[in-house]
Amino acid sequence: MTQVLIIEDEKPAARRLSALIENNLPDVVLLGPIDSVEGAIDWLKTNRHPDLIFMDIQLSDGLSFMIFNQVQLSCPVIFTTAYDDYALQAFRVSALDYLLKPVEEKLLREAIDRYLHQKKGVPDYRSFLQEYLSHTQKHGISRLLIKSGEQWFPIEEQDVAYALAEDKYVWIVTSSGSKHLTDDSLDQLESRFSASDFFRVNRKMLINYKSLLKIHSYFNSRLKLELKPSPGEEVIVSRERVSGFKEWLNK
Numbered sequence: 001m002t003q004v005l006i007i008e009d010e011k012p013a014a015r016r017l018s019a020l021i022e023n024n025l026p027d028v029v030l031l032g033p034i035d036s037v038e039g040a041i042d043w044l045k046t047n048r049h050p051d052l053i054f055m056d057i058q059l060s061d062g063l064s065f066m067i068f069n070q071v072q073l074s075c076p077v078i079f080t081t082a083y084d085d086y087a088l089q090a091f092r093v094s095a096l097d098y099l100l101k102p103v104e105e106k107l108l109r110e111a112i113d114r115y116l117h118q119k120k121g122v123p124d125y126r127s128f129l130q131e132y133l134s135h136t137q138k139h140g141i142s143r144l145l146i147k148s149g150e151q152w153f154p155i156e157e158q159d160v161a162y163a164l165a166e167d168k169y170v171w172i173v174t175s176s177g178s179k180h181l182t183d184d185s186l187d188q189l190e191s192r193f194s195a196s197d198f199f200r201v202n203r204k205m206l207i208n209y210k211s212l213l214k215i216h217s218y219f220n221s222r223l224k225l226e227l228k229p230s231p232g233e234e235v236i237v238s239r240e241r242v243s244g245f246k247e248w249l250n251k
Contacts, residue, residue, distance in 0.1 A: 001027050003050035005043075007067075008080070009035035009060040017054060017080070017103060024109045036061045044071045052096075052115055057081040062187050076118065078111050144189075146172060146180040155180070157197070161211035163189050164231060165204045175210065177229040199248045201225065202238040209249075 004021055008014040014033040021028060031050055034040045037059050044067070055064050055077050064079075076096040080103060096118065097111040144155050161175045165186050172180045182189075190200050200206045207227060214226040223237040223245065237245050 001029050002052065003029045003031060005034070005050040005053045006030065006032040007035075007040050007053060007059070007064060008033045008056040009058075010056070013056070013080075013101060013103075017108075020103060020105050020108050021054070021112075024105070025112050035059060037064060037066050040064070040067050041070045044073070049074045051075055053077045055079055058184075058188065062185060063191055076115060078115070144172065144182070144184075144192075146182060157193060158208075158210075160193075160198075160208055161229060162205055162207040162227060162231070173229065173231065175208075175229070196251060199245060201241060201245060202236060205231075205235060207235075 002025060004025065006014055006017060006021075008017060011033075014035075018030050018033075021030065032043075034043055038061055040055075040059075052075055053073070055067075057064055057079055058081070067073075078096050079098040080101055081098060082101045097114055099107055099111060144157065144160070146155050155172060155174060159174050159176075161173050163182070163186060164171045164173060170182050170184060170186055170189070172182050174180075184192075186200065186204075186206055190198070190206055193206070197209050198206055199209070207225070211227045211229075212225060213228050216224040216226070218224040218236060220239055221242060222239050223242055225235040225237065227235055
């Protein structure tokens with residue numbers, strides 16, 4: 001029997017993936033699905049690791065790469081992702097394979113065949129994580145998909161002035177002043193945007209260097225920022241981020 005754990009936060013995608021795996025891997029026992037980074041870490045710390053993991057990259061509470069910071073996996077991983085970008089090349093270094101959504105059965109079957117015939121050991125996923133983060137910080141992403149009603153459209157990274165968390169929502173504000181709701185968390189955006197152009201000034205806001213107009217001293221060793229377009233509220237660099245903010249500006 002082959003135990004396969006599915007880590008996927010979209011229920012329809014998890015159901016479809018389960019059916020495809022059952023059709024192409026004999027004597028399989030499916031575990032999960034687990035829909036969050038936190039849930040996956042808890043499960044992997046308290047259960048014997050499966051023979052194989054299918055892991056979505058973007059989960060409900062962040063990027064699944066963060067799992068590797070907390071758990072030393074003892075099994076191979078096949079990533080699934082909706083994003084066909086530079087990161088996929090990095091995945092090949094340490095992942096058994098990756099599959100683009102919607103997952104095609106032919107490609108899934110090839111990935112399973114690769115698993116069944118693999119001879120190499122389990123990759124060092126923590127090294128892979130560091131390599132990925134380094135690559136992300138160096139290159140960033142070029143565009144972001146935004147949903148408006150029933151339509152999706154791309155926004156270029158260079159056109160993003162800042163991202164703002166309000167209540168339970170995250171908004172993308174462009175340099176022209178338009179405001180768009182995004183499904184990504186600030187943590188996800190911070191990990192994907194270019195670190196040379198974007199900085200997380202506090203827990204609520206991630207700003208683009210190009211949006212910065214003025215910097216003022218503020219009490220308790222903090223800084224107050226003027227941004228364009230104006231967010232309509234004070235933007236304060238939190239005390240613990242001031243040093244990193246100054247280093248970022250000096251790059």
